[in-house]
Amino acid sequence: MGESRKSSGLNNFRPDMWRNIQGGSGRLNTMSSTDAAMRMVSPEAKTEILQVVSFLESFGDELEGAVDAYTPNPYLRMSLHLIRNHLEARTVTPTSLIGASGVPYATANRRLKEMLETGLIEQRPRTSTGKSFSMHPSDKLLATWMQLSERVRRMAEVSFGTAQRRAETRDYYFGGSYMAANPIAPLQVLHEPLKISGGVRVLVHGDPTFMVMDTLKRQFEQAIGTQIHQRAFSIDRLREEALKNAERKASRYDMIAVDLPWIGEFVERDVLMPLDEVLDVSRLDPADFHTAGWKAAHWGGRPYGVPAQTTPELLFYRRDLFAAAGLEPPTTTAAVLQAAEALHAPQRGRFGIAWNAARGTALGHSFLMTLSDFGQPILDLHPNAGGFDTDRLADERHRPTIDTENGLRAAEYLMELLQYSPPDILSMSWYERVRPYAAGNVAMAYGYTLLAPYFELDPASPAARQTGYLPHPAGPGAAPLAPVGGYVLGIPANLAPERVKAAAEALIVFTSPEAQKLYVQNGSRTNPRYSVGADPEVRRASPIFEAVDAMSWRDELQFWPRPPIPRISDIIRICGEELHDMLRGITPPRNALRRAQDRADGVMRQSGLL
Numbered sequence: 001m002g003e004s005r006k007s008s009g010l011n012n013f014r015p016d017m018w019r020n021i022q023g024g025s026g027r028l029n030t031m032s033s034t035d036a037a038m039r040m041v042s043p044e045a046k047t048e049i050l051q052v053v054s055f056l057e058s059f060g061d062e063l064e065g066a067v068d069a070y071t072p073n074p075y076l077r078m079s080l081h082l083i084r085n086h087l088e089a090r091t092v093t094p095t096s097l098i099g100a101s102g103v104p105y106a107t108a109n110r111r112l113k114e115m116l117e118t119g120l121i122e123q124r125p126r127t128s129t130g131k132s133f134s135m136h137p138s139d140k141l142l143a144t145w146m147q148l149s150e151r152v153r154r155m156a157e158v159s160f161g162t163a164q165r166r167a168e169t170r171d172y173y174f175g176g177s178y179m180a181a182n183p184i185a186p187l188q189v190l191h192e193p194l195k196i197s198g199g200v201r202v203l204v205h206g207d208p209t210f211m212v213m214d215t216l217k218r219q220f221e222q223a224i225g226t227q228i229h230q231r232a233f234s235i236d237r238l239r240e241e242a243l244k245n246a247e248r249k250a251s252r253y254d255m256i257a258v259d260l261p262w263i264g265e266f267v268e269r270d271v272l273m274p275l276d277e278v279l280d281v282s283r284l285d286p287a288d289f290h291t292a293g294w295k296a297a298h299w300g301g302r303p304y305g306v307p308a309q310t311t312p313e314l315l316f317y318r319r320d321l322f323a324a325a326g327l328e329p330p331t332t333t334a335a336v337l338q339a340a341e342a343l344h345a346p347q348r349g350r351f352g353i354a355w356n357a358a359r360g361t362a363l364g365h366s367f368l369m370t371l372s373d374f375g376q377p378i379l380d381l382h383p384n385a386g387g388f389d390t391d392r393l394a395d396e397r398h399r400p401t402i403d404t405e406n407g408l409r410a411a412e413y414l415m416e417l418l419q420y421s422p423p424d425i426l427s428m429s430w431y432e433r434v435r436p437y438a439a440g441n442v443a444m445a446y447g448y449t450l451l452a453p454y455f456e457l458d459p460a461s462p463a464a465r466q467t468g469y470l471p472h473p474a475g476p477g478a479a480p481l482a483p484v485g486g487y488v489l490g491i492p493a494n495l496a497p498e499r500v501k502a503a504a505e506a507l508i509v510f511t512s513p514e515a516q517k518l519y520v521q522n523g524s525r526t527n528p529r530y531s532v533g534a535d536p537e538v539r540r541a542s543p544i545f546e547a548v549d550a551m552s553w554r555d556e557l558q559f560w561p562r563p564p565i566p567r568i569s570d571i572i573r574i575c576g577e578e579l580h581d582m583l584r585g586i587t588p589p590r591n592a593l594r595r596a597q598d599r600a601d602g603v604m605r606q607s608g609l610l
Contacts, residue, residue, distance in 0.1 A: 052149040053084050055156075060102075072102030074111040082121065082137045083145055091126075092135045115141075147291060151555060184535050187514040193225020196254070196502035200224065203241060204257040205487055206232035208453050209309045209524040213510070216522060220515075224506055235259065235430075236361065239569065246271040251492035254503035255510075258305050258488050260296045261572070263564035264393060267299040272490040275303045279504040288513065290552050292484045293528045296559040300394035305488025306511040307528035311450040312482035312548060312557055313369055315470040316434075318343075318463060321443050329468055333373060333413055333475045336444070340420035343443035352420030353444040354433040357583060361569075362429035364576030365562070366446070368483075370413055372561035375478030376406040378571065379563050387481070388560040397609055398563075400571055403590075403597035409475060411579060411589040418583055426583060438463055446472075448485050449544055452525040456542055469547040471556045482551045483561040486526060520545075567603050574599045 057080055060072065081100035085092045094112065101108035115121045120141040126132040137145070194200070199221075204210040210232060213220070217228050231253075233241055242256050246269060258266055266272045275281060284306055286294055293310035297303050315336070317329060321343055330336045340352030356362040368378050379398040381388035401407070418425065422436055430451070437445040438455035440462030455463035471482040489511060491503050509515060516532045525544050527533050533549040551557055562568065575596050582592035604610035 049146075049149055050084065050087055052152050053080050053087075056080060056152070074101035074103045074108050075115065077101045077103075078108075078112065078115065079120070079137070079141060079145065082135065082141070086137050086142075094123075094133060094135060097135050151553065183537055184513050184517045184531060187219065187223050187509075187512075187518055189223050190225060190505070190509070194502040194505055196226055196499055196506075199227030199229055200255070200503065200506045201253045202228065202230045202255050202257075202489075203238070203245070203253040204230055204232050205238050205259070206234060207309075207450050209311075209450050209519060209526045210257065210487075212519050212522045212524045216518060219518070220510070224509055226502075242266070242271060243269065245492060246494060248494060251495045253492060254495060254499055255489045255491055255507055257308065258490050260484065260486060260488065260559060261562045261564045261568045263297065263299050263304060263488070265564070265566040265569065266490075267304055267394075268566045270493045272304040273493045273495065273500075275306070275491070275504075278491060278500050279508065283508055284511070285513075288529045288531050290484075290528055290530065290557055292552075292557040292559045293486065295390065296484060296564065297488045299564070301391075305490035306507055307486065308489045308511055309450060309486040309524070309526035310484060310528035310557075311448045311486040311526040312484050312551065313446060313448050313472065314482055314547075315444060315472060316437060316447055316452075316463070317444045317468050317470065318466055319468045320466045322468075329470055330444075330473050331470070331480060332473050336473050337413075337416055337420070340417065340444060344420040346423075349441055351422045351436070351442050353417055353446075354422060354425065354428060354436055354442045355417060355446040356429055356433055357414075357418075357421070357425045357580075358427050358429040358432070358576075359580040360573050360576040362576060363580050363583075364572035364574070366414065367410060367575045367579055368572060369446075369472065369561050370410040371407060372481060372483060372558075373413075373472050373478060374406040374409045374475035376401060376404065376410075377560050377563060378402065378568075378575075379565065381560060381563065387558050390560050390563055393563055393565055398565065399610055400597065400600040400604065402575065402600055403593040406475075407593050408589060411582060411593060413475070414579065414583065415589065426580065448526075449548065450486070450524070450526045452542065452544055453523050456525065456544075457523055469544055471551050479556075481556045481558045481561070482548070484557050484559040485562070486528070565609070567607055567609060570603045571600045574603070 056076070060077070078097050078101050081097060082092055098105060098108040098112060101111065103111070112121070116123060119138055122136040122138045123133045124136060126134050204213070210230075214230050214232070217230065221228050231241075238257065239259070239262060242258070242262075245251055245253060245256070246266075256271075258272065263272075281303060286303075289307050290310050293307040294303075297305045297307060315330070317339075319329075322329065322339070325339075325342055327339050327342060328335070330339050336353070342352075343350065344352035356366040371378060377388050378400060380401050381390065381398065382392075383389070422428070422442065424432075430448075431454075433445050434447045434451040434454050436442045437447070438458060438461045449469075452467075455461040455467060458464055471480040474480045489507055491500065491507065495503060511528075513529050513531045516527055516529055517535055517538055520527060520532065520538050520541055525542055527538070527545055527548070530549070530552075532538055533545045538545055548557070562572075578587065578592045578596040578599070581587040582589055587595070601610060
């Protein structure tokens with residue numbers, strides 16, 4: 001990536017540097033891992049972080065002054081105070097932190113205790129007696145703050161525009177969106193070829209992105225210095241083969257593609273190896289991955305795969321048809337129905353919308369994502385500022401939430417979509433929903449970005465160069481979002497030890513920015529990295545990359561709609577079976593939801609998860 005990849009000191013701020021630094025003299029060592037890491041942050045990066053801190057402090061003051069009913073947020077106030085003083089190397093005491101909260105002493109004291117209990121604040125003794133303490137941001141708070149401050153800056157730039165960047169080589173710290181003036185270099189040959197008997201063996205999904213990888217096999221074989229053997233399966237067969245492979249004494253594959261909802265199940269069933277055991281995770285440049293895609297690769301706080309394709313499900317719509325009908329791009333579910341009705345002309349061979357409605361897994365995915373359009377996850381997750389908390393999925397038990405009022409709204413929305421869909425909609429799944437859109441027979445389609453090559457790369461398609469890309473339009477009271485799908489590449493837990501090192505090196509190459517750019521140049525429309533989305537050649541390849549980057553900046557890319565818990569595949573399948581009977585008119589919506597709820601509860605109870 002050249003010198004621009006090293007220009008920001010925050011590129012060196014990585015988790016493996018946060019381990020406590022132990023003193024050799026036997027004295028109390030008061031320098032934490034965060035202190036050590038922050039000393040490696042460049043002055044320019046510190047200045048930018050402090051600018052965001054100042055902005056949020058001033059913005060909070062303005063809100064409090066302008067709106068009488070506004071109540072200060074003590075968590076935010078105390079976090080800002082901690083971060084500022086940490087960067088400026090000033091001591092923070094419990095008293096000063098409570099004073100910065102902006103709320104009464106008793107309230108602030110309770111909030112401070114909560115932040116200590118949840119690990120956001122470290123309390124360190126200031127004297128040998130241990131009776132006096134100083135307060136410090138924990139690694140967890142500091143890492144969260146880095147990502148938050150970057151999103152704040154990017155949202156401001158998108159919303160208000162921006163002056164020319166301060167330097168042509170400026171990185172987005174903890175965002176990795178590198179300047180478009182610095183194109184990503186071509187894929188490089190490793191200094192030493194990989195030593196692995198018989199070559200690298202890869203198990204993947206048979207989708208356009210992985211097929212591009214197969215097309216480029218010779219180029220990648222040159223880069224890593226050994227042969228590549230790739231097997232591709234449909235989604236259900238891929239899962240079966242991965243689970244079957246885990247039962248073998250030694251894995252047949254050096255790496256496997258894992259659908260994001262499978263992560264929890266595959267970890268619990270010992271299918272995947274934790275990556276931090278076999279490679280230095282910082283070599284992957286985690287900050288460069290879209291936040292949702294990188295977080296979705298984790299279970300219990302540890303990474304088990306590297307995003308190979310981050311492909312949100314979007315609403316594709318024909319800009320030319322909308323313009324001719326005088327319609328605005330739909331941002332709500334009601335507007336989708338209105339547009340579908342207006343553009344539905346079956347007598348002329350054109351239908352309003354296509355979507356996943358085939359029985360089982362396909363329709364189950366549609367229901368989970370539609371449920372999220374109405375602001376509800378499929379599990380009783382804890383709400384947070386970004387939607388719903390997925391950090392504790394490995395530590396808590398959750399109940400399916402299917403038979404709810406929002407579940408009914410989602411089911412009724414699917415029933416209404418049925419009126420404006422092609423006659424074979426109940427057999428349409430992943431590819432079938434996009435093919436009629438590409439052929440010009442459908443005005444809108446819900447589809448993953450990985451399916452865009454079906455019309456973007458076909459000059460004869462009426463949808464080529466006429467497609468707009470939107471996040472899922474929202475139901476009443478909810479916000480638009482783009483449910484994240486895609487695959488990570490992981491290393492099987494039962495891989496022979498002598499193959500692990502070479503597999504890890506190949507994994508780094510296959511998921512590198514250079515490789516991802518090459519996939520795009522050869523037809524892929526998925527991208528897990530900010531740097532690739534910012535590359536000028538990638539941007540010219542398709543408007544989809546700029547659209548997805550903007551959604552990421554607005555925090556619309558979310559993976560909570562399909563939480564990767566064990567047995568989620570069964571829950572998805574159950575929803576797809578019961579709601580298919582509903583769409584066929586066999587079961588009323590409330591009955592279908594009740595049956596799906598009972599079956600999902602039974603699966604979770606049987607597995608000891610409920």
